[in-house]
Amino acid sequence: MNDSAGRRRARRFAIGTAAVLALAGMNGPWVYRVGSEEYHQYKINRPRYKAENGHWDIVQFPEEYRQDTIHAALLHTGKVLLVAGSGNNQKNFDKKRFDTRVWDPVKGTIKKIPTPKDLFCTGHTQLANGNLLIAGGTKRYEKLKGDVTKAGGLMIVHNENPDKPITLPAGTRFTGRENGKAFVSKDPVLVPRAKKVFDKKTGTYLRNDPGLGRIYVEAQRSGTRYETGTQDNYRIRGLTGLDARNTYGIAQKLALDKKDFQGIRDAFEFDPVAERYIKVDPMNEARWYPTLTTLSDGKVLSVSGLDDIGQLVPGKNEVFDPGTRKWSYTKKIRQFPTYPALFLMQNGKIFYSGSNAGYGPDDVGRDPGIWDVDSNEFTKLPGLSDPDRMETSGTVLLPPAQDEKYLVIGGGGVGESKLSSRRTRLIDLKAADPRFRDGPSLEKGTRYPQSSILPDDTVLVSGGSEDYRGRGDSNIRQARLYHPDSNSFTQVADPLVGRNYHSGSVLLPDGRVMFFGSDSLYGDRADTKPGKFEQRIEIYTPPYLYRKSRPALGGGPRTIARGASGTFTSRDAARIKKVRLIRPSASTHVTDVDQRSIALDFRTSGSRITVTVPKNRNLVQSGWYMLFADDRHGTPSKAQWVKVP
Known part of the structure; x- marks a missing residue:
């Protein structure tokens, strides 16, 4: 020039x-x-940046298919089940408009699914047959104090007759003996018969302990004059003779206070092939915000939740038998806050990390520990930092699952507290004396962090907010990869969409991660404008998918038993360095107790890879899994679906 x-x-x-x-x-x-x-x-958008940090893309459904997604689960068909129910929208609830979508992330197709009940704030888990068990949901929306027009609350019905139970229909009238005020039940209630109590040494009859039933009652008319201030004993209209003498109600204050959400007993299996809900027997207890966890024998434990009168289920846990599709109570009572993070351990016991989604007393069921469901023995685990900030924290079983190490991420104070935690906590349950210790700190105090296990043994941690439901425009648009081998975070590309309450993430079979939901209270920093539910889906493509090539994998069996082997074909067999079996997610409210990544022993010969599934049924629960093969750079193949019977 x-x-x-x-x-x-x-x-x-x-x-x-x-x-x-x-x-x-x-x-x-x-x-x-x-x-x-x-x-x-x-x-x-530079290739080098993507190869180092990954990339985010937004998926916007056509308007007619959009919904307020609260729950998501990966199906063994490769499609994603997106459940809204009423979507935290009382107008939808009042119109009985309940939504579910099935989305194919490969073809981009979306299908509307008839939804039989309000599955908003339900519980779910993957079953051995490939169906998704869904239990609980919403019977009634909460009412804030200013919106309550009729005094009401909890009535405890006593039955002192040891010879027979008694059933009271919906609409039963209760009249206070002292206050003279009348209240009406909203639902039927079965009150068990009284229990005769005898002296253990002499066998002498001592007394009858009355059977108890719980029911929500409400004044017949609106106004403060129908409130009660103290406990009273209530006569039950319509009863005569012995029933009238043996059966009565006791209620504390019945007032115009806030009324919490109420749960339902309904349960369903979702069939991924037929793409429809199948009704199964209802639970014994109504539950809103329950956790479902698979047990050692393949049955499913249902824990916690708000019941049909808006009270925390009083420790009555129950088990679903996939063979009979029926529920039965566990022998012992143990209470947890709602959506407790409960994981099946390799010894068949349950690990409770302390993570939960909220509702419940601040001094009951909050301590982390190991729970033997059969004996009800609970061993507390020490060392947890910020123990008063465990609501809305996330917990993930670190890969590989054989190591039985967990990472607990962030969290906040009880209820609508402004407190949030920057801590991560690690615990090794195989240690001689397991205790929590702090891991690397987060940059900000974080509620609602999303965590997804990736095929290369890292964990993607993204989103959340510093304050309750994103108040003060506090969403955290950051993403990090946690490396279990070095106990460290590395920063990756920032997400485009803020995610807080009612959000989640799901690993897809091609190695990408899908994010959904977010339900901010407010839409501005000053907390003056109402928030809008985030209906867009966002896809994160990790750095490993921007490398030159990914290993091929195919041609293997669809079923491999525990302890057995299966052979797959790959032109890249010689460069495979590890194989992982990853259970598909079922995610909601920062709770996903299904996801786990299991290391498989393998050997290669020419273009063949032979993998062996571990024998421990508590490590490898029955059901469908994604099988990934990684090369020496950590680049995974596309997943092959494998069923473990």
Whole structure:
């Protein structure tokens, strides 16, 4: 280039720079924002940046298919079940508009699924047959104190007759003996018969302990004059003779206080092939915000939740038998807050990390520990930091699952507390004396963190908010990869969408991660505008998918028994360094007790890879899994679906 040409280019550059500076003088912030955004887009879309940090893409469904997704689960068909129910929208609830979608992330197709009940805030888990068990949901929305027009609350019905139970229909009238005020039940109630109590040494009859039934009652008319201030004994209209003498109600204050959500007993299996709900026997207890956890024998434990009168289920846990599709109570009572993080251990016991989603007393069932469901023995685990900030924290079983190490992430104070935690906590349950110790800190106090196990043994931690439900525009648009081998985080590309309450994440069979939901209370920093439910889906493509090639995997069996082997084909067999069996997610409210990544022993010969499934049924629960093969760079194959019977 000659000197004159160089001077002309320099002059044009100077003129352009002067023009930009002149505009900046008049509209500096606007020019800066436009320039910064353009540069940011250029930066995050460079191949090298993607290969180091990954990339985020937004998926926006056509308007007619959008919904407020609360729950998501990966099906063994490769599709994703997206459940909204009423979607935390009382107008939908009042109209009985309950939504479910099945989305195919490969083909991009979306299908509306008839939804039989309000499965908003239900519990779910993967079953051995490939169906998804779904239990509980919403019977009634909460009413804040200012919206309650009729005094009401909990009535405990006593039956002192040891010879027979008694059933009271919905609409039963209760009249206070002292206050004279009348209340009506909203549902039927079965009150068990009284229990005769005898002296253990002499066999002498001592007394009858009355059978108890719980029912929600409400004044017949609106107004404060129908409130009661103290406990009273209530006569039951319609009873005569011995029934009238033996049966009565006792209620504390019945007032215009806030009324919590109420749960339902309904349970369903979702069939991924037929793509429909199948009704099974209802639970014994109504539950809103329950956790479902698979046990050692393949049955499913249902724990906690708010019942049909808006009270925390009083420790009555129950088990679903997939063979009979029926429920039965466990022998002992143990109470937890709602959506407790409960994981099946390799010895058949249950690990409770202390993570939960909220409702429940702040001094009951909060301590982490190991629970033997059969004996009801509970061994507390020490060392947990920020123990008063465990609501809305996340817990993940670190890969490989054989190591039985867990990571507990962030969390917040009880209820609508502004407190949030920057802590991560680690615990090794195989240690001689297991106790929590702190892992690497988060940059900010984080409620509702999403965590997804990846095929390369890292864990993607993303989203959340510093405050309750994103108050004060506190969503955290950051993502990190946690490395179990080095106990460290590395920063990756930032998500485009904020995610807090009612959000979740699911690993897809191609190694990407899907994020859904988010339900902010407010839409601005000043907390003056109502929030809007986030209906967009976002997909994170990890760095390993921007490398030159990924190993191939195919041609293997669809079923491999525990302790048995199966052979797959791959032209890249020689460069495979590890094989992982990953259970598909069922995610909601920062709770996903299904996901786990199991290391498989393997050997290669030519273009063949032979893998062996571990024998422990508590480690490898029956059901469908994604089988990934990783090369020496940590790049995974696309998953092959394998069923473990």
